[in-house]
Amino acid sequence: MTDRTPGFATLAVHAGAHPDPTTGARATPIYQTTSFVFNDADHAASLFGLQAFGNIYTRITNPTTAVLEERVAALEGGTAALATASGHAAQLVVMQQLMRPGDEFIAARKLYGGSINQFKHAFQSFGWNVVWADPDDVGSFERAVTPKTKAIFIESIANPSGSVTDIEAIAAVARNAGVPLIVDNTLATPYLIRPIEHGADIVVHSLTKFLGGHGNSLGGIVVDAGTFDWSRDGKYPMLSEPRPEYHGIKLQETFGNFAFAIACRVLGLRDLGPALSPFNAFMILTGIETLPLRMQKHCENAKAIAEFLSTHPAVAAVNYAGLPGDPYHKFARKYAPKGAGAVYTFSLKGGYDAGVSLVSNLKLFSHLANVGDTRSLVIHPASTTHSQLDDAQKTAAGAGPDVVRLSIGIEDKEDLIADLAQALGS
């Protein structure tokens, strides 16, 4: 395989997973252990000093989790990755490497409600100040740049609105500002969009969603594109300056184009602690093996259901970038030609009450606060995931009171359409 570049489905099954060297086990074993013995004192010192590759403690590295990390790095086209306990933990670890109290980062207004909360409340309390911009107006990102800006954060496909972001245009703003572009690629997955190919420097995921795919395990991941020069102007001392945490090592100088992933691991995971359970890593790895097959079915079903809803008399509007009339259709064709994902919203002519009624009448769709499951899911964001936001923020995030969010699963689409038809009434 040396000079042939493997395809996506091959990587989804194989990347990172060699047969176990000791037992020959072909599936990746679950190394459910906290700690790993050292060969001798010098080996221990080498590992603690980052001079050797190896395992110390599962908070920092674990052989099962490492397979997952390499797998996702390969699927995204990155140099390395770092798994975390959740997508939120991934964002925390990323920002800890980039931000100092008083710094700013620019974030798209259309984000998962949990991210809006994390940025606005938790990160603000650390002195990491979010400045909001409108992903439909690239100029709003340009105007938000100040000397304190350290990063730009967007979602490739926004939750809950399902709108597709013009990644390349915002990457150009980040490049001009000399800051990294962070893309949350959870709803697209690398099967539909590979943000690094469009200029992203860091990709984050909630693995809990389509990558794991079965709604059984939380997880998050940070992928290092290996594209950003952290040492150019001293703005990122976690990577460019001698680290007192490791007796004066400079991480970029030592680890080159995967230094950001190493920083997230040895400064982030080590000191903040949100490591992924090896068991969850195993479950998510198993899910990833079928990611291409599942995403094809998710997208096929999502489009069929969007078409059904768009002609239904009770429906006011369907916001699905896979439909030709959608304002984001041109970006979907450019960035996600294989499908516009399976999470989107629609609004009901009957407003809030009709949304509540729909959710309670559905029999196959589950009413819950997750997306990217094999099962079809439904939620009313205004009263749940986005309930902490004020009305203006709800509307800006695509989660107004009349809006219902769907996450389309991989069941038979005829059954899903029949369920929606009976719940909407005739």
Add this chain to the structure above:
Amino acid sequence: MNHDAYSDDYIREILSSVKSIAMVGASPQNVRPSYFAFKYLAGRDYDMIPVNPAHLGKSLLGIPFVASLADIGRPIDMVDIFRSPEHVMPLVEDALALSPPPKVIWMQLGVRNDEAAAKAEAAGLKVVMNRCPKIEFGRLSAEISWLGVNSKVLSSKRAAAPVKGMQLSLGPAPRNNDPM
């Protein structure tokens, strides 16, 4: 030779054929990248020689520093250069003046000098630029995968175990054959 992208086979052939490596710019400070690479490669049974006139009289992992390639006094297979690009040409000239000359000139991460590379290649040497032999060894042996690094190596074959088979232990625990 395309120096923007090396095939795995090209790097693997170099790392599996060279036995002695003179590291120019090696540092005795244990937080410097050159120290990391020196120690790692010494642990992989490469015959390492630290070259740095600033540290003459000192030693690195018990191996005495020499001031220049000419002072090594025996044949070497590879010169690994931890110096900035403007210092590379005189080092390549020194290497080519050795008898016999080394087989490989390797420039570390961030070090690239195409003119010096062309000169070495014209003399029949292999050249690698802007790479770290420690990282490449770790990548091709799958060891670096423990850090979640994308090794770009797929294999359905069992990776080499970090110990050479099971051993009967009656006294002290068997020492791992692989020091790191």
